[in-house]
Amino acid sequence: MQSRQTAFPFCTFLPRATSAILTTLLVLTASWAQAQDQRFTHSVVIDAARTLSESRYRPLEAVPDALLSLNYDQYRSIRYRKGAAIWGGTPTRFSIEFFAPGNLYDTGVDISIVENGQALPIPLTEDAFEGVSDEIGEILTSIAKVAGFRLHYSFNEDYQDEFVVFQGASYFRAVSEGQSYGLSARGLAIDVAEPSGEEFPIFREFWIERPSSRADSIVVHALLDSPRVTGAYRFGIYPGAPTRMDVEATLFARSQLNHIGIGTLTSMYTFGSMDAPDVPDYRDAVHDSNGLAIINGQGEYIWRPLNNPRALQISAFMDYNPQGFGLMQRHRELRDYQDLEAGYHRRPSAWIRPVGNWGEGHVVLTEIPTPSEFNDNIVAYWRPATPLVPGEPFRFAYHMSWPDERPLPPEFGRVARSAYGIKLAEPYPQMVIDYSDMPAGIHVDDIVFNVSLSRGRVIETVAQANHLNGVRVVLTFDPQGSQLSELSIRPTYQGEAIGETWLYRWTNG
Structure with missing residues (x-):
C-alpha cells in the first residue's frame, strides 16, 4: 500500500506558558493523578477538559532533535516489537502497539491503560521498538511518550489484524475486514479554508480500557486541546464488517468559535471519470473517495461527485437535523483503477450518522487543488450554525462506520x-x-x-x-x-x- 502524509497548512500557536500558567498545569496534572487514584470513568476526562479550558493553551513539547532529524526511511524502519504489545498473548482479543515520535511527528502524547477501573501509564522499555540504534532507543525510553497507537483484533483464531490507528493531531482512521487504509477522520476541525488559517486541535492524552476476554468491542477516551477549545471524547469501537464507532464528545471553548467541523473526514481525489489527469497516466482513476453522500433532514438522498479543481472550491449544503453524510469510495473493482500496488478498490468509505438533533447548519465540502495522490485534498464535515462560546459546554454524538458503501433503500437508483x-x-x-x-x-x-x-x-x-x-x-x-x-x-x-x-x-x- 502506498504511504501518504496529510499536508497541514501553517498554524500559529500561542506563546509558551508563563510561570503562572505552568503552575496551573502542575496543579491540573496533580488533580488528574488524584482522579486516577480513584476509579476511572469518562467523567475524569470531562473534568480534565473543563479545567484545561480555564488556562491558556500550551503546545506539546517537541521531541529531541535526534528524533526530528530521522529521514523518512529511518523513521519507517522503527517498529513496535510484537512481543511488547499490550495484552499480546493474553485471552483478550485486542492488543495495542505504539508509534515512535520522530520525523514529521514532532511531539509525543501520553497514553494510559485502564484495567479494573485504574488508569496507569503505558510501560516503555529500551527494547520496546525495533529497528533503532541504542541512542535512539534510549531517547525513546527517556521521553516516555509515543506518537500514537494502533489497535489489533482477532478476526479469526490465528492472527490479530490491525484495524484502527490514532496518530497525529486529532486524526484517526480505520478499516473493515478485507479493506486497506484510505481516508481519515478527525476529532474536530476549526476554520477549514479560512483566510486566517486553519487551527489543528490535538489529542494530547488517551485512556484505553481493557476489554474482557469475551468482548468484541473496545473503548478509547481522548483529551482534545487547541488554542481556542478543549474537549473530552469517548470512542466505542466495534471491529467487523463494517467496523463501527460510537463517538461522544463534550467541548469547552476558551474563546468564541464560529467555524468548527463535526464528523470531519479527510480524503484524496486526484482524477477519475469526471476529470482527466493533467499528465498521462496508465490508470483510469486515482482516489480514496469519489463522492460525497448525504441524507438530509427531509430524507433526500444526495450524491455529489468529487473534483480536483483548478482553484479552491467550497460547497455548503444547508440543512436542519441531517440524517447522515460521508465520503464514499463507490467503485470497488480493480478494473476501475488498474493500480495493482495501491489497491484503491479496497479503500473504505466513511459514514456519519448523527445521534439526536444537530439543528441548523450545513455539510461542508472543501476541494483543494493537488497535483499528487500523496496529498489529502478533500475535507467534509458538519458545520453548526450556532457558535461555540466560553462557559457553555457543547455536546454532540454520532455513529460512524467504515463500510464499502452507504446503504440505500431497495430498488432505489x-x-x-x-x-x-x-x-x-x-x-x-x-x-x-x-x-x-x-x-x-x-x-x-x-x-x-x-x-x-x-x-x-x-x-x-x-x-x-x-x-x-x-x-x-x-x-x-x-x-x-x-x-x-x-x-x-x-x-x-x-x-x-x-x-x-x-x-x-x-x-x-
Whole structure:
C-alpha cells in the first residue's frame, strides 16, 4: 500500500506558558493523578477538559532533535516489537502497539491503560521498538511518550489484524475486514479554508480500557486541546464488517468559535471519470473517495461527485437535523483503477450518522487543488450554525462506520458513474450519469428527471436504459458565458424520488 502524509497548512500557536500558567498545569496534572487514584470513568476526562479550558493553551513539547532529524526511511524502519504489545498473548482479543515520535511527528502524547477501573501509564522499555540504534532507543525510553497507537483484533483464531490507528493531531482512521487504509477522520476541525488559517486541535492524552476476554468491542477516551477549545471524547469501537464507532464528545471553548467541523473526514481525489489527469497516466482513476453522500433532514438522498479543481472550491449544503453524510469510495473493482500496488478498490468509505438533533447548519465540502495522490485534498464535515462560546459546554454524538458503501433503500437508483465531455459537433458541455438498480417495472419514458442549473440553460436531457438495470441520463447545457454553474438532476416517478439526487459544480476549465 502506498504511504501518504496529510499536508497541514501553517498554524500559529500561542506563546509558551508563563510561570503562572505552568503552575496551573502542575496543579491540573496533580488533580488528574488524584482522579486516577480513584476509579476511572469518562467523567475524569470531562473534568480534565473543563479545567484545561480555564488556562491558556500550551503546545506539546517537541521531541529531541535526534528524533526530528530521522529521514523518512529511518523513521519507517522503527517498529513496535510484537512481543511488547499490550495484552499480546493474553485471552483478550485486542492488543495495542505504539508509534515512535520522530520525523514529521514532532511531539509525543501520553497514553494510559485502564484495567479494573485504574488508569496507569503505558510501560516503555529500551527494547520496546525495533529497528533503532541504542541512542535512539534510549531517547525513546527517556521521553516516555509515543506518537500514537494502533489497535489489533482477532478476526479469526490465528492472527490479530490491525484495524484502527490514532496518530497525529486529532486524526484517526480505520478499516473493515478485507479493506486497506484510505481516508481519515478527525476529532474536530476549526476554520477549514479560512483566510486566517486553519487551527489543528490535538489529542494530547488517551485512556484505553481493557476489554474482557469475551468482548468484541473496545473503548478509547481522548483529551482534545487547541488554542481556542478543549474537549473530552469517548470512542466505542466495534471491529467487523463494517467496523463501527460510537463517538461522544463534550467541548469547552476558551474563546468564541464560529467555524468548527463535526464528523470531519479527510480524503484524496486526484482524477477519475469526471476529470482527466493533467499528465498521462496508465490508470483510469486515482482516489480514496469519489463522492460525497448525504441524507438530509427531509430524507433526500444526495450524491455529489468529487473534483480536483483548478482553484479552491467550497460547497455548503444547508440543512436542519441531517440524517447522515460521508465520503464514499463507490467503485470497488480493480478494473476501475488498474493500480495493482495501491489497491484503491479496497479503500473504505466513511459514514456519519448523527445521534439526536444537530439543528441548523450545513455539510461542508472543501476541494483543494493537488497535483499528487500523496496529498489529502478533500475535507467534509458538519458545520453548526450556532457558535461555540466560553462557559457553555457543547455536546454532540454520532455513529460512524467504515463500510464499502452507504446503504440505500431497495430498488432505489444509485449513481454508479458520472462522466463529463463535450457534445459531438457542438461546443456544449455534457454530463453523463449512469443510475443502477432502478425500480423494476417502470419504463424509462415514465421517469421524470428534474433538472436545474444555477446559470446557463438546458439544451437537452436524454434518458435511456443502460446495462446496470438502470438508466443513463445525458445532460447537455449551454453555460451562456458563465464560468460556474451548480447542476442538479433528480429522478422521480409519479412525484416520488426513485434515485439519488445528483449534484455537481461545473467550472469552465
